Amino acid sequence: NTNVAMYWGQGSDQKPLRYFCDEESIDIIPIGFVNVFPDQKGANGYPGTNFGNACGGSYYKSPDGKETRLLESCPLIGRDIKYCQAQGKKILLSLGGGSPDVYLASDSSAKDMADFIWAAFGPAKEDWEGPRPFGDAGVDGFDFDIESEADKIVGPVDFGYATMVDRLRHLYDQEEATYYISASPQCIIPDSHLSDAISKSIFDFIFVQFYNTPSCSARAGIDHSYGAYGGPATDISYDSWVDHVKTNSANKEAKIYMGLAAAAPATFGEMYLSPEEAVQLVEKFQSKWPTMFGGVMLWEATFSENNQYKGMSYGKHIKKGLES
Ligand SMILES: CNC(=N)NC(=O)NC
Numbered sequence: 001n002t003n004v005a006m007y008w009g010q011g012s013d014q015k016p017l018r019y020f021c022d023e024e025s026i027d028i029i030p031i032g033f034v035n036v037f038p039d040q041k042g043a044n045g046y047p048g049t050n051f052g053n054a055c056g057g058s059y060y061k062s063p064d065g066k067e068t069r070l071l072e073s074c075p076l077i078g079r080d081i082k083y084c085q086a087q088g089k090k091i092l093l094s095l096g097g098g099s100p101d102v103y104l105a106s107d108s109s110a111k112d113m114a115d116f117i118w119a120a121f122g123p124a125k126e127d128w129e130g131p132r133p134f135g136d137a138g139v140d141g142f143d144f145d146i147e148s149e150a151d152k153i154v155g156p157v158d159f160g161y162a163t164m165v166d167r168l169r170h171l172y173d174q175e176e177a178t179y180y181i182s183a184s185p186q187c188i189i190p191d192s193h194l195s196d197a198i199s200k201s202i203f204d205f206i207f208v209q210f211y212n213t214p215s216c217s218a219r220a221g222i223d224h225s226y227g228a229y230g231g232p233a234t235d236i237s238y239d240s241w242v243d244h245v246k247t248n249s250a251n252k253e254a255k256i257y258m259g260l261a262a263a264a265p266a267t268f269g270e271m272y273l274s275p276e277e278a279v280q281l282v283e284k285f286q287s288k289w290p291t292m293f294g295g296v297m298l299w300e301a302t303f304s305e306n307n308q309y310k311g312m313s314y315g316k317h318i319k320k321g322l323e324s
Pocket of ligand 1: 098184299
């Protein structure tokens with residue numbers, strides 16, 4: 001319960017993934033993002049990806065010649081995934097990330113998307129003839145960072161994600177190796193996009209974003225007037241998330257991570273916590289919920305790297321605090 005999960009892939013002028021895998025203070029790296037879902041405009045039935053400066057080049061063309069928004073080949077990311085896994089780190093591919101092109105139109109498209117991302121990004125299989133953007137590198141699982149939905153959506157904003165997670169679990173069950181599924185909800189309960197899936201399907205990790213909504217933020221855990229706007233005292237909603245997982249989730253042992261911004265520019269207002277403030281909150285909840293506390297999630301690798309303090313990155317300070 002001392003893991004640091006740090007997102008990578010959307011940093012401005014970011015260093016390659018392998019740079020962060022030399023950091024022993026990072027245990028799990030969700031890579032962002034699959035930012036286009038198959039039913040969206042211009043997707044032509046395929047998921048689409050964006051990894052910032054880490055992958056450019058051509059988009060995959062479907063067998064019937066249609067352009068998709070799926071980056072066809074990201075060999076450096078593939079190389080670095082293998083490097084990271086050799087250092088014992090888990091690499092997850094993150095879906096969504098606040099993109100406006102995220103929406104599942106039907107249960108069958110939810111299942112089809114699960115099948116596709118598994119075949120394209122999971123363990124390499126002999127009989128797969130479709131795209132393998134990371135080559136023969138296979139991710140250790142998928143992260144559901146669903147924060148938005150397409151404007152054309154007609155159904156509920158949480159539709160399809162439980163189906164997709166169940167389908168991934170079905171595929172995982174056929175493997176010897178262990179694969180993971182995480183969710184990255186906002187701190188308000190219930191999370192509009194993910195609580196349905198969390199209640200019905202098995203997630204291993206819940207990376208709660210305690211840096212987007214003032215009233216349930218980590219800052220409110222330090223200053224109980226933050227986000228109150230004249231109303232009742234505020235607080236970080238970590239305890240409520242423990243209760244929510246214990247009473248409303250399909251996996252009552254899911255590990256709950258304290259999601260923090262890794263630098264002030266990674267968030268807004270007073271949301272950013274200094275390393276000292278962050279460690280103070282970590283120690284409180286790590287000792288209060290020793291079996292549920294999974295560690296800290298940080299948004300985002302480049303922000304952490306650029307936030308050097310007393311000779312160490314923010315992420316390193318957090319890792320030391322987790323181990324103290
Ligand atoms: C602006 N979007 C985000 N900050 N997203 C996340 O922090 N995802 C984990």
